[in-house]
Amino acid sequence: MENVEADQTPFAAVTAQTSKIQRQYQALLDKSTPFVLYRWVGTAVFLGFFFLRVLLAHGWYIVAYALGIYLLNLFLAFLQPKFDPSNDMLDNEMEDGSAGGLPTKQDEEFRPFIRRLPEFKFWHEATRAIAIGFFCSWFDIFNVPVFWPVLVMYWIILFVLTMRKQIQHMIKYRYVPFSFGKAKYGKSSTS
Numbered sequence: 001m002e003n004v005e006a007d008q009t010p011f012a013a014v015t016a017q018t019s020k021i022q023r024q025y026q027a028l029l030d031k032s033t034p035f036v037l038y039r040w041v042g043t044a045v046f047l048g049f050f051f052l053r054v055l056l057a058h059g060w061y062i063v064a065y066a067l068g069i070y071l072l073n074l075f076l077a078f079l080q081p082k083f084d085p086s087n088d089m090l091d092n093e094m095e096d097g098s099a100g101g102l103p104t105k106q107d108e109e110f111r112p113f114i115r116r117l118p119e120f121k122f123w124h125e126a127t128r129a130i131a132i133g134f135f136c137s138w139f140d141i142f143n144v145p146v147f148w149p150v151l152v153m154y155w156i157i158l159f160v161l162t163m164r165k166q167i168q169h170m171i172k173y174r175y176v177p178f179s180f181g182k183a184k185y186g187k188s189s190t191s
Contacts, residue, residue: 060137061148067133077117
C-alpha cells in the first residue's frame with residue numbers, strides 16, 4: 001500500500017484506493033476482451049456452480065428465477081438491433097406518411113447489424129448478475145419459500161413467448177443477429 005500523505009483526508013485516501021482498484025479491474029477486463037470463448041466457458045461454469053448450489057441447498061429458487069429473468073432480458077437486448085426498424089418505420093410514417101424499412105434492393109443504402117447490447121457488455125453483465133445471485137444464495141433472507149415448479153414453468157412460457165415474438169420481428173424486418181451462415185467476402189485466390 002502506498003503511504004498516505006499527512007494532509008490527505010480519509011475520504012481522499014479511500015477515493016484514491018477505489019480509483020486504483022477500478023483501474024486494475026478495467027485493465028483485467030481489457031486483457032480478457034479477445035478471449036471470447038474462454039470468457040463464455042468461464043461464465044457457463046460459474047452459472048453451473050450457481051445452479052448446483054441452488055439444487056443441493058434446496059432453496060433460493062426465487063433468486064434463480066430472478067437471475068433467469070434478468071439473463072433472458074440481456075439475451076433479448078443482445079439479439080435486437082440498436083436501431084429498431086419498427087421504430088424507424090413509425091418515425092418515417094409520422095414525418096412523411098411513407099413506410100420505411102431495411103434496404104431490400106441493390107441501390108439502397110447498406111446498414112450493418114449493430115446490436116443493442118454488444119457481446120462484451122452482455123458477457124460482463126451476465127457474469128456480474130451470476131456473481132450477485134451466487135452471493136445472495138448464501139443468505140437466508142433471500143431464501144423465500146416458493147413452489148419452484150411453478151417458477152420453472154412460468155420462466156419456460158415467458159422464454160417461448162418472448163423468443164417467438166423476437167423471431168417474428170427478425171423475419172418481418174429481415175435481419176439475422178448472428179454471423180454464422182452469412183456470406184463472407186474476402187480475398188479470393190485465383191490461380
